[in-house]
Amino acid sequence: MLNVLFGKTERLKEKPVWKGLSEIREFGEDYLNFFVTQKADEGNDDVLIFMVILVITMFFLKNIFGYLAMYFITFLRNGVLKDIRNELYKKTISLPLSFFSEKRKGDTIARISTDVLEIQHSFLSILELIVREPLMILFTILAMLIISVKLTIFVFVFIPVSGFLISLIGKSLKKKSDSVQKEQGFFLSIIEETLGGLKVIKGFNAEGIFGGRFQESTSRFFKFSNSLLNRQNLASPTSEFLGITVIAILLWYGGQMVLVEKTLDPGLFIVYMGLAYNILTPAKAISKASYSVKKGNAAAERVLEILNTTSPLEDKENAINKTDFNSNIHLDNISFKYEDEYVLKNFSLEVPKGKSIALVGQSGSGKSTIANLVTRFYDINQGAIKIDGIDIRDITKESLRGLMGLVTQDSILFNDTIKNNLLIGDKNASEEDILKALKIANAWEFVKDLPLGIETNIGDSGNKISGGQKQRLSIARAVLKNPPIMILDEATSALDTESERLVQSALENMMKNRTSIVIAHRLSTIQNSDLIVVMQKGSIVEKGTHDELTAKNGIYQKLVTMQSFD
Template sequence: MNYFKKIFRFARPYKKYAVFNIICNIFYALFATLSMVSLIPMLTVLFGDAENITTPPVYEGLAHLKPYIEDYLNYYITTTRSTKGAEYTLGVMVVVIISLFLLKNFFNYLAMFFITFLRNGVLKDVRNAMYKKVVELPIAYFSEKRKGDVIARISSDVLEIQHSFLSILELVVREPLTIIFTIVAMFALSPKLTLFVFIFIPVSGFIISMIGKRLKKQSDKAQLEQGYFLSVIEETLGGLKVIKGFNSENYFNKRFRDSTKRFYNLSNKILNRQNLASPASEFLGIIVIAILLWYGGHMVLIENSLSGATFIAYMGLAYNILTPAKSISKASYGVKKGNAAAERVLSILEEKNPIADTENAVRKNSFDKEINIQNINFQYEEEKVLKNFSLRIPKGKTIALVGQSGSGKSTIANLITRFYDVQQGSISIDGTDIRNMELQSLRGLMGLVTQDSILFNDTVKTNVALGKEDASDQEVEEALKVANAYEFVQQLPNGIYTNIGDSGNKLSGGQKQRLSIARAVLKNPPIMILDEATSALDTESEKLVQNALENMMKNRTSLVIAHRLSTIQNADLIVVMQKGEIAEQGTHDELMARNGTYKKLVDMQSFD
């Protein structure tokens, strides 16, 4: 229950529904017991067992409550039958029974009605909290996790918790109360017979707990497997062209089939173990009822210490315990499965975010002087990417980073934007360490255009206006013009309100990249970071995008990470990187004159 206690904080806003549910469950348990006890007077009328009492009994206190109720019942049956007949008396008893069963089911419905708001409210709030956490967690977290596993936790694991909330309230309130009220009624009718029930409950509970011992462990494995095959689906949809192009359908089909087979076997074990609870508890109950029939029959026929009507009602009460006992065993399984799901959900919710605002974080809304990168060392796991790297980026200047793949260019962009935190050294903006700045204000100063044009399944306007959600149509169109994208957007069926499909797949690579640039233009930040923004484009698209980039970089501070060196010839400073260190730096003409690493890179590209 440890994990559930932590999940219960999500139930606090809905506690009134839990209170109403508990109240309704109390009445349900009460009327469930009374509806069975009410059979006694009807059976008494049918069998003609009522003792003839013609004077109303006198109430002598709580200690004599049972004989008072019996005497009053016999008095009512005797007088009503003598004045209005046996048929009328039987009719009254039937109406009483129907009314009690109606009340029982009415409160059952109300209990389920109120719990619905609690369950669905917790489901909504846990999912919202998980999505918020997923968005907040650093990019490094998801390089170690399968996306499908995260999706499984937000979808099926949270759904399992939702179902378990109902199980807990049944386990704690509804069914135990039904059993308690029933046992009290049974004890009032016959203390001797009731002793058998006290033997049955602990024995049954022990056997059921033995059946369900390994359920949580198997549930964990099943959820992990579900996360794996969801990852396979996500990878398949993302890489469908490659799968088809390399005729790899059989390989991926096999991966998916193997995973679903493992999930099938685990699910069978879990459900078979879970399904064993109900018949096991019912069988144990029938054994006890058989003993009760034998012993109760002896009391009715031999000892004459129990009336036939009371014995039949007593048997109904005894059987009435079986339903809540089965429900408790099922609910305990639900809680075990839910606890496993809660553990997986909480592992994300309680994940510490290393890249977060400090207590006294500074809000900075302007960029005035320079970005200063000092003596940075950085590594991914065991691989050292940057070694004692230092660089000044003055305001209004364009700085280009070039070098072979793996030389650390993109890492610098990731560190400036705080997608990752520096491990040694510091990065400051106008003298303020970026780790002491509010994340939103830091990223508010920057526009980002990456090699991969990341677009969303929405309209052109929504994609362009991500950094400025209240932008007008005119502002969006102006940004599109700067990015050389206005012409093709105009030709779309609904202009800026055209949906561009999943990841913008209705557009070409160059069109997608120009929309990414328009998005950065509309945000209008003082610092622009371009991470190989033209490397994936053909020559014609590259020229259009390069013009758009030049338009965007006017009067801005820009950090350009370039693969194609032809795009950065006009940069104020070109920094050539090699194995995480600066090999050389200067303007294009200066570096060409040195006849060093930069010239070799230019010559190689020219040769290509």
């Protein structure tokens, strides 16, 4: 166009004829020549206005489509992010307790929050680039081949060399990124543990110890992040320098073709140089994206580690949905170990419907383990636990736990209102049911005096109320669920005498006409049980009613005597 305008080329008055693909370049040049000649005859101003309109139109279309691409990809990116988070949360709460006894909570939090964000920055932010840049390169290469095949082959000898050098930097990024993610999980764990144990930290003046730990972690994070970012920042200058080197060599080789061999038109050579430089921008973007992907790989692996973990407690394909409890719970010759040593060995016990069975013994005798196994928080290693003759492994976990109410030693409550804490037991319960449950649990007497009653927020872990009050709310939650089987795991051991008396009376109210397994530390709480089982190192050493065991004058009597002196 410029050649014609400035009179460098003979003007073409006749429209060129298409002679096939082999002469596409000549046809293109001639057609442009003919078009510009026509416009130039009408006056040079017309050609310039036409060129200006053409340029403005092209850039307008480029930007409008660029915006539309980003507009639609935003929904895709954020949608994928939402789905990954939802899947991670769903998987996290479906995994067994044993999975989290080995992992730090903070590390899991880091995976759900920062690692997922890293995936967004590294993978999802380059989605449009994966489509756009290769197309840009493809069309540019086609144009370059049309202008000069020889020159294009020469360029492609150098591109793999620069690509190889760029990939060397990328390889180290994944390793460095993994260290950053792990350290992030570690200091989030320290924050989580600090907030959970603030009372102990302050009480023992341990602020310095935890502060030191946190600072060590953030220093490591600082070091790893610097190392990672410095590598990443090296990507852009490296690819740019290599690109310019290729352009410089091209300038030398193409210059030979124009000036010495005279096989290439100078105007075309300038266009060719522009095209060659045009490849650099998308190539640079792709190399940057490949670094980004390497960095994101580490985060993706950490997220996939949780998503791909298979729970050993998965329901069987044809698991039974059991909704009623008719005869008994039978622990049939069970053995169980958390790690290497057996906590229970060949343990058998029958809990008939409507009876209250108490398990007593020293700490570490395996009492709480039985509660964990009956609720199937863990699976037994040998033997079987049956409800109405059906192995609990053949029942869906949801329906099995639906038959059971659980009151633990640590009354676990959530940062919400009393009402919402109780509704976890039965989400469809009416206000009347809630008040009834609170009365049975002897909790109404303090709830009614609270400023907002059942709408009162009880704070993080229920820390705005006392231990005895928390425990009575836990009992009210179990009462509201109204299950046929009750499991009480040392429900009164953390209480003072006054609270214990109230909680004990609440438990007795609750256990009327119910099957219950009571794990007790304080023997005063289980004297009315139908059967007391005395355990030692995972085995039964004595069993009978309170009176029978007292008459035996054995281990149970010893425990009673020791506690009566407390």
